[in-house]
Amino acid sequence: MRFQLAQLALMASAFSRVSAFSSAGRSSPALRSLSTLKMSSDPDTVTLGIFGGGTVGGGIVEIINKKASYFQQLTGKTIKVRKVCVRDASKPRDFVLPDGCSIVTSYDDILNDDEIDIAVEVMGGTTDAKDVVVGALSKGKSVVTANKALIAKDLPEIEKLLASLSDGTQFRYEAAVCGGIPIIRSMQSDFVGDEISLMSGIINGCTNFMLTAMDRDKKSYDEALAEASKLGYAEADPTLDVGGFDARSKLKILMRLAYGMDVEEDEISCRGITELTKIDFEYATMLGGTIKLLGVAEKSEAGEVSAFVSPCYVANDDPLSSVNGATNAIEVVSDNLVSSVYIGQGAGRYPTANSCINDIVALAKGDTTPLPFNPKSNTKYVNNYSSVFFLRLNYRDQVGITRECGEICEKHGVSIHSILQNPKAKSQESAFAIVTEKVEFAAILKVLADIEALSWCKGKPFYMPVLREDWQS
Numbered sequence: 001m002r003f004q005l006a007q008l009a010l011m012a013s014a015f016s017r018v019s020a021f022s023s024a025g026r027s028s029p030a031l032r033s034l035s036t037l038k039m040s041s042d043p044d045t046v047t048l049g050i051f052g053g054g055t056v057g058g059g060i061v062e063i064i065n066k067k068a069s070y071f072q073q074l075t076g077k078t079i080k081v082r083k084v085c086v087r088d089a090s091k092p093r094d095f096v097l098p099d100g101c102s103i104v105t106s107y108d109d110i111l112n113d114d115e116i117d118i119a120v121e122v123m124g125g126t127t128d129a130k131d132v133v134v135g136a137l138s139k140g141k142s143v144v145t146a147n148k149a150l151i152a153k154d155l156p157e158i159e160k161l162l163a164s165l166s167d168g169t170q171f172r173y174e175a176a177v178c179g180g181i182p183i184i185r186s187m188q189s190d191f192v193g194d195e196i197s198l199m200s201g202i203i204n205g206c207t208n209f210m211l212t213a214m215d216r217d218k219k220s221y222d223e224a225l226a227e228a229s230k231l232g233y234a235e236a237d238p239t240l241d242v243g244g245f246d247a248r249s250k251l252k253i254l255m256r257l258a259y260g261m262d263v264e265e266d267e268i269s270c271r272g273i274t275e276l277t278k279i280d281f282e283y284a285t286m287l288g289g290t291i292k293l294l295g296v297a298e299k300s301e302a303g304e305v306s307a308f309v310s311p312c313y314v315a316n317d318d319p320l321s322s323v324n325g326a327t328n329a330i331e332v333v334s335d336n337l338v339s340s341v342y343i344g345q346g347a348g349r350y351p352t353a354n355s356c357i358n359d360i361v362a363l364a365k366g367d368t369t370p371l372p373f374n375p376k377s378n379t380k381y382v383n384n385y386s387s388v389f390f391l392r393l394n395y396r397d398q399v400g401i402t403r404e405c406g407e408i409c410e411k412h413g414v415s416i417h418s419i420l421q422n423p424k425a426k427s428q429e430s431a432f433a434i435v436t437e438k439v440e441f442a443a444i445l446k447v448l449a450d451i452e453a454l455s456w457c458k459g460k461p462f463y464m465p466v467l468r469e470d471w472q473s
Contacts, residue, residue, distance in 0.1 A: 041115060045078045046364040049110030049141075051132050052123035053086040053103065056146055056175070058095035059353030060120060060360075065098055067357075075364040083110050085123075111135045118363055120356060121145040122175075126153050137161055137169055144359040146175035146352055152249035156262055159373055171372045172359035177250045178203055178328045180351025181344040182358070187257035188374060194336040196258045200296045200467060201330030202323050203250045205346040206233040206241040207273050207293040211311075212324040215281050215290050221274070233326050233347070244272035244293065244309040251295035251307060253373075258297065258332075259305050260377030267383055269308040269441070275462050276311055280392055283420055283433045287390075289315040292323075294467065298385065306385035308441075311464045313390050315471045388417070388466035389444050391434040393451060394458040401456055405434065408450045412443045430458075438469050 048064075050057050061081055064071070071079050081101045089103045097103070110116055111132065119136035121143060123129055129150050136143050138161070145151070151158065151173055162171055174184045178201075202208050209231075210224035219227070225242070228234040240246045248270045255261060273293055284291050292314050297307040314321045319341050323329040328346030333339050345351035395401055402419060409416055415437040422431075436444070448461045 042078075044076070045080055046075075046360075047080050047082045047115050047117050048120055048360065049082055049113060049116040049118070050084045050120045050122065051107070051110065051129070052121070053084045053093055053095075054122070055349045056122040056352045056356065057084060057120075058093060059349040060122070060356050061095045061098065061101075063350070063353055063357050064360075065096065071361060071364070075361060077364045079360065079364055082116055083113065085110055107132050107135070111139060111141075116141060118142045118144060118360060120360070121147055121150075122352075122356065124149075126150045130154060133158070134161060137165060137171065140166065140169055142168075142170040142172070142363050144172045144175075144356055144363070146173070146356060148173075148176040148246070148249045148253060151176055152252045152265055155253070155256060155373060162372070168368075170363055170368060172363065172369070173253075173372070174359050175352045175355035177253055178330065178342075178344070179205075179346040179348060180354050181328055181330065181342050181346065182355070183254070183330055183342050184257070185358075186340075186342070187254065188369060188372070190340075191258070191332070191334060191337070194334040196299065196332055196334045198296070198298045198333035199251075199254055199258055199330065200294055200320065201254075202292055202320060202328050203295045203330065203346065204241055204244075204247045204293060205326035205328055205348075206238065207244075207247075208323065208328070209233050209326045210242070211273060211276075211291055211293060214276070214278065215284075216324065218278070220278065221276065242272045242274055244270045247293065247295045247309045251297060251309060254295075254330075255297050255305065255307060257374050259299065259379045260375055261305060261379045261381055262376070263307070263381050267381065269310065269383070269385075271308075271310045271464075273311055275460075277392075277429075277462075279422070279429060279431050280311075280390075280462065280464075282422055283390070283392065284313055286420060286422070287313065287315075287435070289313055289318070289471070290321050291464070292320055292467075294320070296385075296465075296467075299379075304380045304382045306382050308385055308465070313464060313466045313471070315468070318467060320467070384440055384442050385465075386438055386440050388438050388469060388471060389436045389441075390464050390466055391436070391444075391448070392431055392462040393434070394429075394431045394461075396456045396458055397430065398456050401432075404454060405451065408447055409434075409436070411450070412446045414439050414443050414447050435466070441465075 081098055083102055083104050085104050089105050119141045121129055121133050126149050129147050133143050206228050209228050213219045213224040248265055248268050252265055291311050294312045295309045299305050320329055329343040331341045417435045417437050420433040451457055
């Protein structure tokens with residue numbers, strides 16, 4: 001059931017459950033009028049409260065310590081970290097607290113501190129993080145967050161709350177999408193006079209690292225995942241990464257910025273990399289390309305938008321094909337700028353902290369963004385898309401396989417571009433590939449369902465879109 005925001009006057013009771021990291025519960029004080037709310041008593045100081053003292057939180061503190069003098073010259077203000085809220089205050093930290101900064105374990109120690117101007121949320125999650133973000137905004141504190149999952153899940157609610165607040169309360173989230181790449185700010189300012197027709201991007205560093213290892217280093221999926229975990233690119237439970245869900249959250253946010261539309265995440269077709277095998281990379285090499293996990297959103301000539309997250313075949317001459325390791329990249333195709341490609345570090349302590357710092361400094365300079373998600377539109381979303389497709393079919397050898405595939409494709413209006421078979425494949429890995437002409441995704445699903453039902457088909461057929469229609473040019 002969708003949570004409905006009440007009027008601002010009811011916020012204190014609605015979010016009285018904002019809790020401490022410790023088990024002791026306290027109720028929030030009555031909400032004061034935003035017009036009289038006293039923030040930092042020193043007009044020449046911008047004071048921060050940081051929720052989360054881990055990797056990113058520590059990076060923020062380090063950068064502020066290192067660049068304090070430069071930030072003062074740039075903004076005319078002293079940026080000061082007053083409190084860092086953590087789960088366990090006794091845990092050793094890998095950063096030095098600045099003078100006057102204290103470690104706290106209660107959300108209220110930051111939320112109820114009128115000296116704090118900006119709440120920085122880098123704790124992650126979508127439950128307690130939502131409480132502190134909404135609690136901070138409702139008390140007139142601007143918010144800087146790196147939380148893509150929270151924004152993707154609760155964007156309409158956050159937007160409604162922001163509309164009810166004073167003009168001075170800001171919401172910034174540059175670090176939420178692609179870490180250190182300034183894609184959010186670019187989407188808010190660089191395309192306002194333009195029309196975006198396509199966004200395609202490598203927007204998850206863990207999976208790009210794994211796919212690079214599988215392609216370039218010929219590692220198995222399990223070997224690539226183990227290495228990603230060892231280097232800290234994959235979480236203990238890597239499902240959000242390898243399942244494509246992390247990329248889908250980011251794509252949803254980018255779709256709102258580009259097209260003004262709110263789409264439920266479940267409406268966006270999402271497939272991860274768990275079904276990929278070395279055979280798929282062998283065929284990709286034969287075709288002259290590689291495989292990348294991409295988030296893609298495209299606006300048709302009719303003005304409708306479709307989107308998906310999926311492994312995709314990418315030709316070697318494509319700008320995204322050479323983006324390897326944990327690096328992220330996004331291409332934005334538009335009427336005026338034609339093609340704009342953004343490449344950089346998509347995760348990690350300092351890339352993510354750097355984006356948070358940019359938002360903090362912008363707020364200290366007095367920059368405002370009245371509509372942080374850009375204006376809404378009536379653009380229609382369609383849960384279908386057209387593409388050239390690569391199909392990989394594992395089989396038991398028998399007569400008539402290609403004939404049956406051709407008949408099924410003809411039945412569903414799918415034209416075959418080419419059929420590939422690697423003669424060096426082991427018998428237990430026997431598989432061939434079909435590359436189609438451009439066709440609707442819905443037709444491909446029908447073809448695959450019919451093929452899977454045939455006696456010679458071993459297991460579920462694998463498919464992936466080909467990134468561009470002119471992939472052979």
